[in-house]
Amino acid sequence: MANITLEVRNYFKLELLISRSYNPLRNLFKTRYSLFNNGQTWIDSPTCGNNYLTNVITKNKNINITPAQKTSVANGNTSEWDISTLCSILLFSRRPQTLNSNDIQQLDQEDKLVTQLRDTRNKLVHHSSKSVDHTEFNQLWNDISTILVTFGENETELDKLKEDSIFDLPRQIINEENTNEAKYFNSLGTKAHKDENYSEAIALFIKATVLPGVSDHDRAAFFSNMAASRLAFYKQRFYSTDSSDDDNKIEKELDRALKDAKQARKLWYTWWKAHFRVGLIYAVLEDHEKAINSFERALALDPSRNEIQQPLAESRIIVHRNSRQEYTDLQADWKPIHERLNELKEKYGIDPEQRRQFDNLRALLDPSEADVLKGHKFSLGDIDVIQDYEQAAKYFAKAANAGNAEGMYNLARLLDKGLGIKKDHNLARQWLEKAAAQPTQHPIITGMSNGCVAEAEHALGVRYYEGISVCKDFSLAVYWYQRAVDHGSAMAANNLGCMYLDGIGVSKDLQKAEELHELGAKRGNAVAMMTLAEILLGKNDFQMARIWYDRACESGNIIAQRDRAKFMKMLENRQQCSPDIQEAISKATNYCLLSQSKISASVASEHHYLRDYNMLCEHANLGSITAKNLCTALEHYAPALNLLLSFETFAEEQENVFVHELSQCYRIETIVAQIPGNMHKKVSNIIDRVLRRCTQESTSSVSQLDEDVRVCYATLNLNSYDLIEQFLETCKQKYPRSVHFFLLSGTVHGFKRQPDAGLFNINSGLEIEPSNYELLYHKAVLLRHIRKDMNEAIKAYQQFITIAPKDHRKIPEAYYEMAICYMTDSHTPEVMMQWIHKQYKEGKEAERLQLPCFLPYKSEHLPFIQPFIDMTEPESNVKPTPIKNRTQHLTDPERVKLILKHRMWEKTTLDEKQNSAYKSFSTTVKPRVQQHTDKSLIGLKSITLREMNPRKDHVYTGYVLSVTIIEEALSWNPSIHLVIEDENFDCQRMLIYEISDEEGEQLTSKLYTIGKKIHVINPYLRIGKLDMKPSIRVDDISSIVMQSKSEWILNMCRYCCEANALKFCGQCRQARYCSKECQTSDWKLYKHKLICKNK
The missing domain is CATH 1.25.40 (Serine Threonine Protein Phosphatase 5, Tetratricopeptide repeat)
Known part of the structure; x- marks a missing residue:
């Protein structure tokens, strides 16, 4: 146990101290039971327990305990009740009305102490690092021991738990004969366990545990082994085909296993x-x-x-x-292949036999695809194949080794689950990384996407978000999620949307969160549909909120189905409110969302500071200290980045230079060091190698390189709070004058919601550099979070503002945070409002002094005070969400992808026209249902694209879709391909079939051209057979009705779709633009080059 750090020892000492509260809480319960029940005495028995469960707990909804805890209560043995159960019963049991004032006063005081004990215990239990520094330890120890002494515990006995001797073998009177006999029984039990004779093993371990005079550590080992045998026995009988087994008896064996394991823990807690x-x-x-x-x-x-x-x-x-509720979607089930094919036929009209023929064609074109298909057959099962994970792993591995991304991804899945192959999360991650590195388009089969690249990227995002077999890193999670979103992943869109919604790893952005959830919903993710419905309800968009929630239910999501009545009731109640009340609720919801951020260390920035270098130099020359610091940081970061981009492998000296430059950048201004996501692993490996080299050379000697690499390692892994908290302790001991380590340590404790410990580290840093304004800002923040003396926090903020450069990026935020100090302190409403207004105005003035790269200014705390400003300054109201316009839609990822795909199709047609040797082939599949037209538009209801389910193959009979053509067609075989836009600026493909050669030329060159507006009667949203993408399909051309010429967009800009665009593309002389900016955007975003030819 000598290797256990001081911080970890502190944690377990506190846990042992809290465990001493069991007896006082039990005694308190029994005393209250007698007081509340006319002097009756509690007897530890099932009779007493069952009566209490039936008559008290089940009738009191405030007593919230788990099923396992209810079972424990029913057994009636209070010695088996945990602290959580006791606290819940003590705090929420109903008191009799006959109590006198003295009893009530005493109960209130006891409840206050129990609440403090419960909250402290919960804080410690959820302390993920399992380590507590000296300052926090002393504070928690004093708080807990004071409560326990009040409840009758002996303070001298409690203080003994502070000694390190608790980690040593306890002094006991040992009976050597009994010990040897117990160890003999233990060895026999261990052998029986290895032979899978678990009942015999349990019996032998019981004999070992009951012998007196055996040390606690030995008995802990016996109980642990017995728990292992009970667990193995449970699994053996659970999976047994013997129907004579008593299920209740088997479940009890699992309960006994848990009791034995807890007893082992109690006997040897460390x-x-x-x-x-x-x-x-x-x-x-x-x-x-x-x-x-x-x-x-x-x-x-x-x-x-x-x-x-x-x-x-x-x-x-x-x-x-x-x-993420991934388990609630039917699409996540591993259904047999023939069932999946039947579902496709039922939903989309795809013939299973044709689908199998297409798969066979894939196998002919690429042998590795044949192995993937065999892997799927064995992993899922098929009509002629029995499920066999071992065979599946074999074929997926063969495909993976041949460079097939889908094989790599599916092999990783089997490795993660241990199906057919030994479970190995690290190896699974390596295969996911290889899959994610593959091209997004199939390397052999032209026009087909490379299956599972996006899925692998999403899986890597999950790993970095949760810290699964890697250090937790939110910025890398954002990187992988974004890549997956760009390549079509619905789940990644949902997960990334959640990160923007909560402000985890990114700056909080409700607009972007909504866009990502909408994207995920359109791609079929039911959880994204539910979240989007809630967002839309908050914005009073009742129609679309209802539509998206219903779509989540239709997709098979069991949570959506369970909560539908509740959601619809909330929606209907909101609809019944007056418009003013609806608007007020919407604003309140928006402010609530803005102000509720989850804390994370690294935040991915979309701003590229290297591009600002010249601008920053200009401001630095004008006297800006902030700009000068940013320039200096960039001057260190640039050579580090240059090394990274120039060399695949580094020599030792290059590694040293890289680490030094990066560490200097981190010390001056961390935000400018934006390491490209695809190089993050390379950087991490370099830093690990240098750190290992420095550690191997000497664990005690100090050096600049060792200090530099420690700065890099801590900064790069800052989201792994537990790892870095302990790492920084060694750094501070080795480099006690390095302020940066104290700043990082204070920051980590702040993110972990341990402001006292954080403040201790920040103050330690200020003892070294009293005028360090970065430390002063963090001191103010931590004082505000401690909430003991807001005047002290305000004083620290004011000191920061006085010392820091006037254009420091945190000065406006400091004013807004000072305003919050008065909101949480005891001031009259008049004084509070005056203070808030004063700080608000100061903050706005400070925003004007910010450098251009920090504008428009993004504040995390302004949303807290904005409602108070709005009360007295209506003109400053912040609208919950701006009204969408076409400009916002121009960069929508789905719109960009749609137009790019269409233009690639156009390019193929142009290539055929200009090169007779170039030929492409395309086919179509007959639709599942037939679309029929009506004779007139009269009586038809209007419908928009967003009201049509993008995941459902369906004809909307009785409706008319009104759209504008924004991308035209150059061919009519097998169909006329258009891109259309509706009144909400939403886009979709439109495919018109059954066009003869005689009318095709006329329709594509004269009628269905950009800017024309049309009505589509009874529109059919068709899901494609191969790509499973939606489009508007027309099989009866008479269902298209041209709108009047006065409605057309004449001379439409090819980028922004506005009318009267006067500029032409200088090369093709076909495309019109209303400005140079539109032309540039069309070339960059929509790749105009694809179609920039003389048609």
Whole structure:
């Protein structure tokens, strides 16, 4: 145990101290039971327990305990009730009306202490690093021990738990004969366990545990082994085909296993394996939050134990799935292939036999595709194939080794789940990285996307978000999610949308969050549909909120289906409110969303500071200290980046230079060091190598390189709070005069919501550099979070403002945060409003002094005070969301992708016209249903593209779709391909079939050209057979009615779609533009070059 750090020892000392609250809380419960029940005495028995559960707990909704805790209560043995159960019962039990004032006063005081104890215990339990620094330890120890002494515990006995001796073997009177006999039984039990005779093993371990005079550590090992045998026995009987097994008896064996594991933990609290064993059983019980907590405790006690990593990663994977509700979508099920094909036929009219023929064609063109198809057959099962994961892994591995991305991804999935191949999360990650590195278009089959590249990118995003087999890194999660979104992933759009909604790893952006959720919803993610519905409800868009929620239900999402009545009731109640009330609720919802951010260390920035270097130099020459600092930081970052881009591998000296330059940049201004996502692993490997080299050379000697690499390592891994918190402790000890380590340490504690510990580190840094304004700002923030003395926090903010450069990027924020200090302190409304207004105006004035690269200014705290400003200054109202216009839609990812695909199609047609040797072939499949026209528009209801389900093959009979043609066609075989836009500026493909050669030329060159407006009667939203993408399909040309010429957009700009564009493309002389900016955007975004030829 000598290797356990001081901080980890502090954590477990506090846990042992809290465990001493069991007896006082039990005694308090029994005393209250007697007081509340006319003097009756509680007897630890099932009779008492069942009566209490039936008559008290089930009738009191405020007593919120788990099913397992209810079972424990029903058993009636209070010695088995955990602290959470006792606290819940004590705090929320109904008091009799007959109590006198003295009883009430005493109960109130006791409740106050129980609440403090519960909150402190919860804070400690969710302390993911399982380490507590000296300052926080002393504070928590004093708080807990004071409560326990009040409840009757002996202070001298409690203080003994502070001693490090608790980590040593306890002094006990040992009976050597009994010990030897117990160890003999243990060895026999271990052998029986290995032979899978678990009942015999359990019986032998019981004999070992009951012998007196055996040390606690030995008995802990026996209980741990017995728990392992009970768990193995449970699994053996659970998967047994023997129908004579009593299910209730089997479940009880699992309960006993948990009790044994907890007993081992109680006997030897600082033994890693005891916590590990508890975690394994919680994982089987599917209580993965508790499993993670136990695994993290085990890892803190012995970080070298690799066997902890895999079950910890598995529990984190499951927690992620549950948090994102991935388990609730039917599409996530691994259904057999023939069932999937039948679903495609039912939903989209795709003939299963034709689909199989297409797959056979893939296999002929690319042998690795044949292995992928065989892998799917064995992993999912098919009519003629029995599911066999081992065979599936074999074929996926063969395809993966041949460079097939889909094979790589599916092999990684099997490795993650341990299906048909040994479970290995690290190897799975490596295959995912290889899959994500493949081209997005199939390397052999032209025109076909490379399957599973986007899925691999999304899976890597999840790994970095949750910290599964990698250090948690939100900026890398953003990078991989964004790549996956760009390549078509629906789940990545949902997950990235959540990050923008919560402000995790990115600056909070509600508009972008909505766009991403809409994108994910359109691509078929049911969770994104639900979130989008809630966002739209908050904006009073009741029609689309209802539509998207219903689509989530139709997709099969069980959570959406379960909560539909609740959501619709909320929607209907909102609809019944007056417009003014609706607007007020919308504003309140928006302010709430803006002000609720989850804290994360690294925030991915979309601003590229290297491009600002010349501008910053100009401001620096004019006297701006902030601009000068940014320039200096960039001058260190640029050579580091240049090395990164110039050399695939680094020599040792190059690594040293890279680390030095990057560390200098981090010390001056971290935000400018924007390492490209695809190079993050390379940078991490360089820093790891240099750190390992410095550590191997000497663990005690100091050097500039060692200090530099520590700065880089800590900054790069700042989101892995637990890892970096402990790492920084060693850095501060080795470099006690390095202010940057104290700043980073204070920052990490702040992100972990440990402001007291954070403030201790910041103050330590200020002792070295009293005028360091970065430290002063963090001091002010931490004082505000502690909430003990807001005047002290304000004083720190004012000191920061006085010392920092006037254009420092945090000065406006400091004013807004000072305003919040008065909102949380006891001031009269008049004084509070005056103060808020004063700080608001100062903040706005400070915004004017900001450098151009920080404008428009983004404040995290302004939304907190904005409602108070709006009360007295209506003209300053912030609208919840701006009204969308076409300009906002021009860069929509789906619109860009749609237009690019269409122009690639046009390019193919142009190539055929200009080169007779160039031929392409295309086919079409008969639609699942037939579209029929009506004789007149009269009586038809209007419909827009967003009201049509993009995932449902459906004819909207009785409706008319009114659109503008924004991309024209050059061919009519097999159909006329257009891109249309509706009144909401939403876009879609439109395919017109059954066109003869005689009319094709006339329709494409004269009638269906850009700017023309048309009505489509009974529009048919068709899902494509191969790409599964939506389009508007027309099989009866009479269902298209041209709008009047006065409605057309004449001389339409090819980029922004506005009328009367006077400029022409200088090369093709076909495309019109209303400005140089539009022409540039059309070339860059929509790749006008594809169609820039003389037609």
